[in-house]
Amino acid sequence: MAVTTTDVVRRNLRRQGTDWGGLLFEGALLFALLVSLGFLIILVGQILVQGLALLAERGTSFLTSQSSSLPGRAGVSQALVGSLMLMLFVVATAFPLGIAAAVYLEEYAADTRFNRFITVNVRNLAGVPSIVYGLLGLAIYVKAMSGFTGGASVISGGLTLAILVLPIVVITASEALRAVPQGIREAGYGVGATKWEVVRSHVLPAAAPGILTGTVLSLARAFGETAPLILVGAVTGVFFTGSGSLVEKFQGAYTSLPTIVYTWSKLPQAEFQKLTAAAIVVLLVMLLTVNGAAIWLRNRYERKW
Amino acid sequence: MTQVPTGTHLERPGASLAPGLSAVLLGDPRRRRREKLIAAAFRAAAAFSILVGVLIVVSLLGEAVSFLRSIPLRSLWTDGWFPRRGMFDVKTILFGTLIVSVIAMVIAAPLGIGAAVFLSEYASSRFRRTVKPILETLAAIPSVVMGFFALTWISPSIVEKLMGGNSIFSMMAAGIGVGILVTPLVASIAEDAMHAVPQSLREASYGLAARRRTTSVRIVMPAAVSGIVASLIVGLSRAVGETMVVAIAAGASGGSLFTVDPFGPGQTMTGAMAALATGSDQVTGNSAAFQSLFFVGLLLFGMTLVLNLISERFVRRMRAKY
Numbered sequence: 001m002a003v004t005t006t007d008v009v010r011r012n013l014r015r016q017g018t019d020w021g022g023l024l025f026e027g028a029l030l031f032a033l034l035v036s037l038g039f040l041i042i043l044v045g046q047i048l049v050q051g052l053a054l055l056a057e058r059g060t061s062f063l064t065s066q067s068s069s070l071p072g073r074a075g076v077s078q079a080l081v082g083s084l085m086l087m088l089f090v091v092a093t094a095f096p097l098g099i100a101a102a103v104y105l106e107e108y109a110a111d112t113r114f115n116r117f118i119t120v121n122v123r124n125l126a127g128v129p130s131i132v133y134g135l136l137g138l139a140i141y142v143k144a145m146s147g148f149t150g151g152a153s154v155i156s157g158g159l160t161l162a163i164l165v166l167p168i169v170v171i172t173a174s175e176a177l178r179a180v181p182q183g184i185r186e187a188g189y190g191v192g193a194t195k196w197e198v199v200r201s202h203v204l205p206a207a208a209p210g211i212l213t214g215t216v217l218s219l220a221r222a223f224g225e226t227a228p229l230i231l232v233g234a235v236t237g238v239f240f241t242g243s244g245s246l247v248e249k250f251q252g253a254y255t256s257l258p259t260i261v262y263t264w265s266k267l268p269q270a271e272f273q274k275l276t277a278a279a280i281v282v283l284l285v286m287l288l289t290v291n292g293a294a295i296w297l298r299n300r301y302e303r304k305w
Numbered sequence: 306m307t308q309v310p311t312g313t314h315l316e317r318p319g320a321s322l323a324p325g326l327s328a329v330l331l332g333d334p335r336r337r338r339r340e341k342l343i344a345a346a347f348r349a350a351a352a353f354s355i356l357v358g359v360l361i362v363v364s365l366l367g368e369a370v371s372f373l374r375s376i377p378l379r380s381l382w383t384d385g386w387f388p389r390r391g392m393f394d395v396k397t398i399l400f401g402t403l404i405v406s407v408i409a410m411v412i413a414a415p416l417g418i419g420a421a422v423f424l425s426e427y428a429s430s431r432f433r434r435t436v437k438p439i440l441e442t443l444a445a446i447p448s449v450v451m452g453f454f455a456l457t458w459i460s461p462s463i464v465e466k467l468m469g470g471n472s473i474f475s476m477m478a479a480g481i482g483v484g485i486l487v488t489p490l491v492a493s494i495a496e497d498a499m500h501a502v503p504q505s506l507r508e509a510s511y512g513l514a515a516r517r518r519t520t521s522v523r524i525v526m527p528a529a530v531s532g533i534v535a536s537l538i539v540g541l542s543r544a545v546g547e548t549m550v551v552a553i554a555a556g557a558s559g560g561s562l563f564t565v566d567p568f569g570p571g572q573t574m575t576g577a578m579a580a581l582a583t584g585s586d587q588v589t590g591n592s593a594a595f596q597s598l599f600f601v602g603l604l605l606f607g608m609t610l611v612l613n614l615i616s617e618r619f620v621r622r623m624r625a626k627y
Contacts, residue, residue: 032419129546224447
């Protein structure tokens with residue numbers, strides 16, 4: 001008799017021998033993680049290989065040329081300008097509005113049914129697909145308010161993106177405000193400050209790094225959005241931008257970097273595939289810069305209470 | 306400087322104050338007025354979010370109703386989705402959305418949850434701190450970029466070579482693309498949920514001589530099940546609403562016959578909307594095709610709203626527990 005019951009029990013208690021099942025399980029988990037990362041590494045690699053080759057060939061003329069149906073002459077200058085103008089509108093409208101809403105929800109609102117409804121509403125708005133915001137922009141800005149926005153214009157596009165990121169700004173700013181310790185507020189009240197004085201000179205400065213990080217990340221989100229812009233009329237074909245006053249520019253035709261990527265990716269010529277990759281490289285570089293800035297800001301100014 | 310003696314008993318305000326002092330304590334009326342104004346402004350900013358919600362519902366409902374009034378209702382159940390020819394077959398785009406989202410979740414669920422379990426239960430804290438931000442950055446890759454990748458790499462290298470598909474545009478390629486896009490999102494939410502499970506539960510399990518795998522599968526995952534389910538529902542909601550990957554890689558920009566073949570081109574709800582809004586024959590005005598945009602949008606909004614409400618409920622259950 002080679003193995004007695006006692007031996008088996010002892011071996012099991014001491015866990016001798018390898019736990020193959022456990023190793024297999026851990027291997028499968030690691031595999032899942034590596035595959036998820038791997039796909040994205042291939043994605044970035046593929047695009048860099050194609051895009052950098054074209055950027056090296058074209059140099060800065062790719063960044064300064066206007067749109068064209070000739071692959072040799074097409075560039076992203078209008079898209080870059082368009083994207084930056086759109087961001088201007090997001091920063092000017094969504095940020096103040098979103099931060100103000102967050103201040104109300106975190107600092108002012110009592111736990112009433114109305115205020116709870118606002119919170120639930122904001123959470124649900126954050127989950128609405130971006131293309132639905134495009135429909136909203138189409139109905140409100142492009143159609144109903146065309147006198148002010150000039151129809152399918154930078155104003156319409158910018159305000160649509162602003163509404164799209166508004167719930168994200170509210171949620172991230174709320175989280176930052178919530179992280180400010182209660183003692184800081186109480187200290188303010190203790191010396192006779194009013195609510196607004198406490199918020200302005202104590203709570204907001206303390207929450208500023210967190211708010212800034214959240215808003216910058218939501219800006220990155222707006223920068224990469226395409227679907228709503230297609231609906232509110234970012235130009236997907238060739239057009240020319242002349243000179244004009246700022247108001248004319250804001251009310252005129254526009255396009256954005258992601259829109260250009262979409263347009264070019266649908267064109268059959270092989271040259272346009274390279275152009276698309278190059279435009280994506282420009283897009284990703286801008287996004288990484290914005291994201292990197294957010295992370296840097298957080299690390300630089302984050303305080304632990 | 307006089308020291309305030311500790312333990313000084315303070316009178317309750319108003320109890321024994323000299324008359325007129327309470328008015329002084331209330332402060333400068335201008336200051337109080339400013340205070341009220343500012344509070345009202347903040348309140349208005351918060352209420353604006355409700356306005357947005359109402360506007361979405363109203364603008365979608367209005368156009369969708371006039372769309373349904375303007376077309377013969379049997380054109381909602383024909384052979385395909387060809388809005389410019391007055392064929393608005395709802396089942397074509399519903400099945401398209403279903404096929405693409407199912408493919409996406411078949412990829413995102415195991416990869417996302419597997420990655421989450423590894424990061425939360427197996428990885429060292431240093432590894433976790435490095436990899437999780439990378440995963441979250443990747444979740445921020447714009448969907449147009451993924452669409453381009455699905456068309457130029459997933460379609461030829463995976464769908465055609467490995468699966469034997471023979472169409473450049475296919476719902477399979479789009480579904481895989483959406484799946485890869487949603488994976489980091491699922492992983493991140495599921496990881497947060499498992500990370501929130503109290504350490505004492507794990508310690509109790511190890512105390513009973515359970516292995517790490519047993520602890521992960523029998524203790525941590527059941528404890529975090531609400532959060533894990535929420536991550537899957539949020540992922541599904543994202544997949545249903547994902548537009549650009551489908552618009553670029555699934556093909557069928559003009560319209561599509563009813564099809565359930567994932568290897569062929571197809572039309573989802575979002576893809577149909579993007580197609581209606583682009584191209585030289587971009588629809589405008591009050592044509593039925595234009596209004597169908599809002600009808601499809603309303604369907605999409607309703608579906609994602611239901612999914613989000615369900616996931617919200619699961620998240621709340623998770624939060625209530627720990």
